[in-house]
Amino acid sequence: MRIACRPLFAGGMSAAFALTLGLFAAEPARADTVLTLVAADYGTGPADSSQIYWQKIADAFHAANPSITVKVQTVNWNDFDTKIQTMVQNRQYPDVTEGDYFSNYAQEGLLYKASDVLSDPSNLMPAFKTLGSYEGVQYGMPFTTSSRAMFYNKKLFAQAGIAAPPKTWDELMTDAGKIEALGKIGYGMPLGPEEAQAETFLWLLGNGGGFQTADGKWDINSPQNVETLDFMTKLVKAGDTEPNPGTKNRAVILEQFAQGQVGMLNGLTALLPIIKQAGVLKDSDWGTAPIAGKTGPLDTTLGVCDFIAAFKTDGSKQEAIKKFLDFAMQDQYQVDFAQEYNLLPGTTSGAAAFVKVDPALASFVDALPKAVQYPNSPVWAQVKTQIQQLIGTAIGPHPKAVLDSIQQTALKGS
Structure with a gap:
């Protein structure tokens, strides 16, 4: 904090010097601006805490803006x-x-619009604008x-004589x-x-x-969805998947891929550290590609986003917040965070910079502009739970009955 001094005037002081000091003394005291940042912790412990990432930014920002201090507090995701x-x-x-x-x-009027800060x-x-908006105005800023993209085992593909990852369901079934x-x-x-909701959605x-x-409008039991479950059943019955997919959790199948036991799966960047830890596949042994669809590869995929939001508090910190967010959202920090936690950037320029640094994940980044999200509905929590519990039983002769049941849950809660 910088405080103006009020020196005592000694006898015999020159008039000019006294005037100079008088002007200096008249300068009002100015306190530094202090911003409080509360962020979710993506780390696994003290040595891997997001506190380290944000503190690095806060320190660099303060060095460039000495009158603004950012106090960082990270909180476990569960809390x-x-x-x-x-x-x-x-x-x-x-x-x-x-x-x-x-x-x-x-x-409730507590947040600044994204354009304000x-x-x-x-x-x-842009794909996440609606999710971060209220009444058509964006408040949440993708950070x-x-x-999701298809991961495939290049070694198994070569052994099986497969030249390229499948683009259609029929090609996927043949390759599988x-x-x-x-x-x-x-x-x-x-x-x-x-x-289960993610695999099903894709x-x-x-x-x-x-x-x-x-x-x-809820459309869970649509003819297209029934047809999709019929094909998934066909794939399972042919023995081209793991036995009993309805009992297999994502974590297990990701580990099996890392061990070289799975040819293809719909995965996410969280698979990368699992592959590295397993030590079975080299970077050259696996690749990613757009997810196969019925007649061609998807030009959309499931997208998930975490946001930055800025509170108005007393209204006096808008410019300081704007300076900090402009600083914190720079490409270099977007890339650093994505690499640290095996995620993707939230800005268009950050995503472009990230691909240059890590081209192996280009297919994930390419999917972001057209990414779709889960339903933004209060009923979604109930629907998701029922999908997780029941969708495995839709792999069989009567998928429509299962989808009808989930549809009724959605309609009752709406």
């Missing part, structure tokens, strides 16, 4: 929502948050993202059969309760379906 809610209830508003986006805070909001990943003939799992289809997208229509 993040509760922490922010408690702070808001107690009117101890954070200035900036990074993690979940709470549209009700925008509704970011010099170039058009650089934010880190993820998408060739890999299965080698004694491996052709295609990994995790429909266990851990994340298959539905491949046939022009999904959980909702474009205008937000």
